[in-house]
Amino acid sequence: MSARALARGHVGALVGLAFAILGGSAFITVGAVLTETSLRAEVPPTRLADAEILVSAAQRVPVVEDFDVRLPERATVPADLVERVGRVPGVSAVAADVGLPLSITTDGVTRTVEAHPWPVADLGDPALRGAAPGPDAVVVDEEIAGIEVGDRLAVGVGETRRNLLVSGIVDAPGPGVHLATSTMSDLAALPGGASDLLAIRVSDDADIAAVAAAIEDVVGGEYAVTTGDARGAVESLAVGNARLELVALAASLAGTLLLLVGCIVASAMATSVANQRRELALLRAVGATPRQVRGLVARQATVAAACGLLPGVALGYLAAGWFCDQLAERGVLPVVVPVVHSPIAGLVVVALTLVVVQLAARGATFRASRRPATEAMGDAQVEPRQPSRVRTGLGLGLVVLSLAPAFGALVVTGEEAFLSAVSGTLLGIVGLALCGPALARAVTGRLAERRGERAPVTRWLALHQTHAYALRTAGAVTVLALAFGLTVAQVFAQSTLERATSAEQAAGMTADATITGALTAADVASLGDTAGVDAAVPMVSTSVVRTSRMLGDATTERFPALGLGPDADRVVDLDVAAGGLADLRGETVALDASTARRWGLDVGDRVELRLANGDPVSPEVVATYRRGFGFGTVVASTELLAAHGLARSADAALVSGDPAALDGWAASHPDHAVTAATSLTGSGSDPQRWLNLIVLLPMLGYVLVAVASSLRTTTRRRREEMSTLRMLGATPRQIRSMVTREALLLGSLAIAAGTVLSVLPMSILGLGVLARPWPQGPLWVIPAIGAVVMLAALTSMRGATRRILQRPPLTS
Known part of the structure; x- marks a missing residue:
């Protein structure tokens, strides 16, 4: 019997598999394109x-x-490297x-403008x-209008202002100014006369x-030597940081994407194989x-998957381009990164998806293919035996373990609490998939006992159908619970973090206002000297890297x-x-109290x-301090940052x-604005909230469509059962x-199930x-997602x- 002949009469299940592959491959392609772009994009x-x-x-x-941990700020090169190169x-x-x-x-x-040494601009004979x-x-x-050669220009230098002679006007990318090398060395005050980079x-x-x-050969492997278009990422750290953000985004999506696609494809494949149990049993019977x-x-699964792969990959390429543009427009990425549309990402997705389909198909057929022919014929007519105790015990263990990280939030604060809570939900869904049949059989059996034989016939039939076909019931419940639990966990983990951050910032900001926009030391000094201003404290968002040892292994992490x-105590609490x-x-920092305890540090x-x-x-x-959500893990003195070439502007x-x-x-000062001192980021929409929404909604739609397709296929498989009921x-x-x-x-x-695995954590x-x-x-x-899940089940089955x-009835 050929694969085509075997598939004839079960086209619906294979079409459902093709649609599941289409949606899944589109999501995976977006992640693959993002990953390739982060590795290969050049400006x-x-x-x-x-x-x-x-x-x-x-x-x-x-x-x-x-x-390796990427550094978001410019690492410097020593002064003696100029002579050696x-x-x-x-x-x-x-x-x-x-x-x-x-x-x-x-x-x-x-x-505020950017100043650079004149010899750099002079390389191109401008x-x-x-x-x-x-x-x-x-x-x-x-590009700076209203200035002529011979004018005097007031320039903010450190905390003072100097009048410099405009000796020339140049046609160069700007707007900006160019100073003599000696002047730049004095103003920048980098340790040891170091520089940002060497232009050759x-x-x-x-x-x-x-x-x-x-x-x-001269500089050794300690420094990077760059040519071609890759120089753009060296010239602008924003490009390299944007690529880093893409890597982090792709990594954060990878686990969710693989779990979603794996569950959906496995469910679709199990439904397809279940529809063909009789034919498979006959094949075993004939040798x-x-x-x-x-x-x-x-x-046959590969053929069905191929029908959905090509349009899915094409859709993923289109979505990846739009998604990257939106990331830059919404402020998630610091700059627009050109999307790499090479065939590599598509080929990787095709290969990965086909491997998943092969594993799912062979796994779903494994038990049926190994049963003796006589047993296979019997199993083709009834629900297969209940899962083993090992599978059920493992599933229950995973469910229990998934709830443990949520209780960690009672003793551990910081982002670790949020990550563990969300990851626990995903682990619980995997456990539910394993122990679902046993739980479904137990719950429906208990309901059937309580209702008794006096229940209305339709209710009696519904309870006993779900109880007798526990595997079928558990498959549908698991994927629906995945849609419910994943949505609830993502939405409320983010909103909880936002509320914790906003509450601590609102309570901790004692300043009367925030001046936004890049501020030089001269700007802050003039602001502090303004009549009516009591204190003006510069603020810089940065990060630090710390290496610690855990269970004998060195762990290097970056912390916000x-x-x-100075005078920070006058504007924040x-x-x-x-x-x-x-x-x-000077050379001082303050630490979040929970972080200090974890690191074993105290004041002094x-x-x-x-x-x-x-x-x-x-x-x-x-x-x-205790307000780590609102103000980060570490609060450093700007004097410490400035001494190492950081905080060049606030x-x-x-x-x-x-x-x-x-x-x-x-x-x-038109480049700056006065806002209320209620948060560190000022007003405006939260890019992270938009990102979660734009990712979550398509995922939820994909899951629900796939579940509806699976439920429709499973219901159509019951034609003989419904025909028998009608004849009775x-x-x-x-x-x-x-x-x-x-x-x-x-x-x-x-x-x-979704409530236990998501709402409870x-x-x-x-x-x-x-x-x-x-x-x-x-x-x-919560009720909205519950209603959507219920509506998907009702509409598909009805x-x-x-x-x-x-x-x-006789031809059903």
């Missing part, structure tokens, strides 16, 4: 386009036997580049009107690749070997950090547990950290004083009522984080039943 350089070779420090902290044959010129935000004032308006800058001069990009011009008669190889039976089913300037924020000056101790640019530091812990300033005075200051005197109305009650029972079991999470023992967020989501009842 050509703009400002450094005339430098054929760039030398930069490695933007990562090496981790043994694990992924300049001696390489074929190098025409070397310029050390440093980026420094400066505030300039023109026509009474102050704005069109210059005037002369190169000297020690007290500046060259201005022509190659001689006209030299080969770029050969020169780059020679430079690699087919178990291997031949499995191969036959696997081939906040930089605050972190609910200090020990020490004081008044001491947050020194903590070994790496800053966001990789520099190792050992600051003193001057305070511990992200915002927290200000205490007269709001009218702040409005007056902002009027002359059951009316179409009674059969429809029976199926409706079955659908309601399936939906109720799924919602109950989210309630414990709310209790541990906010001392509120219920899910924190829009509670209407629709299939209606089609069966349209035929005469």
